[in-house]
């Protein structure tokens with residue numbers, strides 16, 4: 001066991017926690033065998049700004065912002081104070097339909113800051129539930145509008161919408177990831193991503209005429225417009241790789257949805273609350289979806305919270321009809337809502353969307369030097385949502401594979417940078433408060449580790 005340092009835990013406690021975790025805790029994405037290897041179990045004990053400290057007392061830059069969640073960074077006392085005060089006052093609403101003061105105030109705040117006529121929220125505990133809520137609402141809306149047969153949902157390939165059976169079916173992330181859980185939810189069709197670096201349709205932008213957007217129209221026609229309820233997609237895809245659609249993509253998608261009466265749901269679980277350099281990514285395209293799924297940055301992950309926000313056109317259908325959707329925390333538990341209000345106040349006061357745009361530009365400029373590596377295929381992103389794709393060969397764009405991904409993560413962590421690597425893409429999605437110095441430090445670590453990986457692979 002590693003020696004303890006200033007901020008770390010005592011060796012005996014560390015050993016006890018290690019044994020307890022292996023015996024009693026499912027840790028996401030790591031089997032027990034991997035947790036048991038040296039450094040396999042990561043226990044974090046403190047966080048401040050963009051940095052976290054682990055139980056050994058070692059400090060890291062969190063370049064993944066705790067699953068792209070910690071918009072305002074770690075250790076913000078204002079959030080703790082707001083939550084503490086709210087918990088002392090009222091911990092939960094009474095009854096099945098009771099609500100609370102911060103819940104109402106947060107709903108009004110979301111109406112104010114989201115685009116266009118998005119104005120009415122249903123609260124959830126996270127992204128997956130927000131997506132499920134949106135899809136349920138879309139089907140119910142269509143039924144209330146006299147289109148009882150509109151149940152089909154069109155989504156995009158290689159998305160990530162969460163881990164429920166519906167979200168897995170929507171995401172079509174990778175066959176290997178979901179194979180053990182099949183069959184998933186039926187009634188979902190998929191279209192291609194606007195992923196120009198490896199165009200799924202084998203075309204080139206702009207000569208392609210945005211064929212990936214036109215594919216939506218073809219699939220709606222094929223499935224029968226009278227049977228399609230909604231199209232759902234992330235506004236900017238966060239899934240490895242990050243996919244920023246070209247300027248004409250979203251206007252075309254909006255027009256196709258309008259033409260066929262198909263509701264447009266944007267998943268901004270990651271994109272929302274400043275991550276892409278605007279408060280919501282849809283603003284980059286002047287886009288107003290019919291519904292938006294929100295989570296993560298809404299409370300910067302200090303407490304679990306999400307929301308599905310609908311336009312007034314959609315929500316007024318439910319003025320008389322009951323939206324049959326009762327989840328325990330759906331009334332908007334007051335402490336997470338208080339955390340979200342304090343969090344949004346910080347995001348606005350510190351102008352974090354603008355900051356994300358500026359720091360993203362800085363990152364993009366500095367990261368260009370990484371292209372000197374023979375394995376850096378593409379650096380793509382917007383705001384503070386970036387990835388650096390590693391490839392065996394810049395021409396063929398062949399990927400290294402999962403073992404290389406795992407090794408890259410481990411080497412980056414050993415060098416002081418926490419992030420995720422998936423499909424060869426090193427994510428750079430830090431808290432929006434990151435400084436230029438921290439960006440320089442992060443790039444230096446990536447540079448060093450990419451060099452090490454190249455040596456390792458040419459040696460192998």
Ligand code: PLP
Pocket residue numbers: 067125126127128129131160161162163234238267268269270295296
């Ligand atoms: N949607 C997107 C775009 C996501 O990235 C995620 C999670 O990473 C989800 C939905 C699911 O959110 P949660 O894990 O809070 O259920």
